[in-house]
Amino acid sequence: MSLSFKEMVKGINPKFLDFYRLETLQVNLGDMCNQHCMHCHIDAGPKAGKIMSKEVMEEIIRFLRDHKGHILDITGGCPELNPNFRFFIDEVHRLTSRLMIRTNLTILVEKETDWIPQWYRERQIVVMASLPCYTKENVDKQRGDGVFEKSIKALKRLNELGYGDSYELNLVYNPGGDFLPGSQKKLELEYKKELFDNYGIIFNNLLTITNAPLGRFKNYLKACGQFEQYTNLLVDNFNPESAESIMCRRLISVDWQGILYNCDFNQAAGLPIRDKTGKILGINDIKEAIQRKFEIVTAKHCYCCTAGAGSSCTGVLV
Ligand code: SF4
Numbered sequence: 001m002s003l004s005f006k007e008m009v010k011g012i013n014p015k016f017l018d019f020y021r022l023e024t025l026q027v028n029l030g031d032m033c034n035q036h037c038m039h040c041h042i043d044a045g046p047k048a049g050k051i052m053s054k055e056v057m058e059e060i061i062r063f064l065r066d067h068k069g070h071i072l073d074i075t076g077g078c079p080e081l082n083p084n085f086r087f088f089i090d091e092v093h094r095l096t097s098r099l100m101i102r103t104n105l106t107i108l109v110e111k112e113t114d115w116i117p118q119w120y121r122e123r124q125i126v127v128m129a130s131l132p133c134y135t136k137e138n139v140d141k142q143r144g145d146g147v148f149e150k151s152i153k154a155l156k157r158l159n160e161l162g163y164g165d166s167y168e169l170n171l172v173y174n175p176g177g178d179f180l181p182g183s184q185k186k187l188e189l190e191y192k193k194e195l196f197d198n199y200g201i202i203f204n205n206l207l208t209i210t211n212a213p214l215g216r217f218k219n220y221l222k223a224c225g226q227f228e229q230y231t232n233l234l235v236d237n238f239n240p241e242s243a244e245s246i247m248c249r250r251l252i253s254v255d256w257q258g259i260l261y262n263c264d265f266n267q268a269a270g271l272p273i274r275d276k277t278g279k280i281l282g283i284n285d286i287k288e289a290i291q292r293k294f295e296i297v298t299a300k301h302c303y304c305c306t307a308g309a310g311s312s313c314t315g316v317l318v
Pocket residue numbers: 033034035036037039040041042043044045076077078104130
């Protein structure tokens with residue numbers, strides 16, 4: 001019988017599953033999205049209904065006012081579709097050392113939301129844009145018909161505004177199926193060449209992220225009879241060197257209701273952070289939570305963070 005993730009990591013060093021310190025607060029504004037991608041680990045889409053309220057945002061803002069200088073990583077769904085998105089970003093962008101927004105790109109060229117790229121630049125927001133391939137065929141297969149064309153249009157708009165040069169634009173790659181990402185450096189070079197040669201597009205960094213066997217991607221794997229095979233692939237490729245750097249040692253994730261998790265994957269898996277009594281912790285408990293060395297909640301999907309070169313929301317770990 002294979003070891004649990006917890007046993008594997010603790011076998012290397014028991015401290016590797018202790019929360020170390022808060023560097024990044026990741027905030028998930030909800031699961032509303034204008035796309036419906038095959039690999040989505042949170043099952044987002046146009047009909048989703050978990051939307052962070054202004055009240056929860058205000059609690060997060062209060063925490064950030066008292067704890068300035070953290071990295072803030074905004075995600076969703078499509079975060080731009082939260083009705084209070086502008087309010088929230090305007091309140092927090094001066095409180096952080098680095099504000100990153102994860103965008104699906106297509107939202108940046110829709111009629112009602114095409115003001116966003118300029119607005120991002122004015123706030124010097126780091127754009128983290130999903131683009132799982134540089135070919136139309138692969139992007140549309142994974143993310144829906146017409147997504148590639150709109151993504152290219154959005155990237156060109158961002159470049160016109162100085163993104164990829166004076167302002168940071170990073171692309172996020174994830175595999176189009178049940179396999180591990182290739183070398184991040186090699187893929188970045190390929191992306192840079194293909195996007196520049198074919199469309200004149202430039203960007204700063206490519207980040208590769210391993211698909212987590214959760215949400216819609218889990219359903220897809222089960223429907224193809226590949227779930228076991230994929231989870232075994234993650235386990236078989238466990239890389240001890242990546243265990244020390246798993247992102248949850250320096251990151252806390254907040255869901256649409258203000259509940260705290262070790263990461264967005266644990267949100268999708270329904271595994272919140274609890275105190276010693278078993279009480280689920282929320283944003284109001286975060287000051288207390290970050291002061292103690294609590295143990296990270298793990299499960300089998302965690303192997304997606306330690307397979308191969310390791311994986312995190314900011315790319316490979318080793
Ligand atoms: S993967 Fe991103 S863009 Fe696609 S449905 Fe999920 S949240 Fe939306």
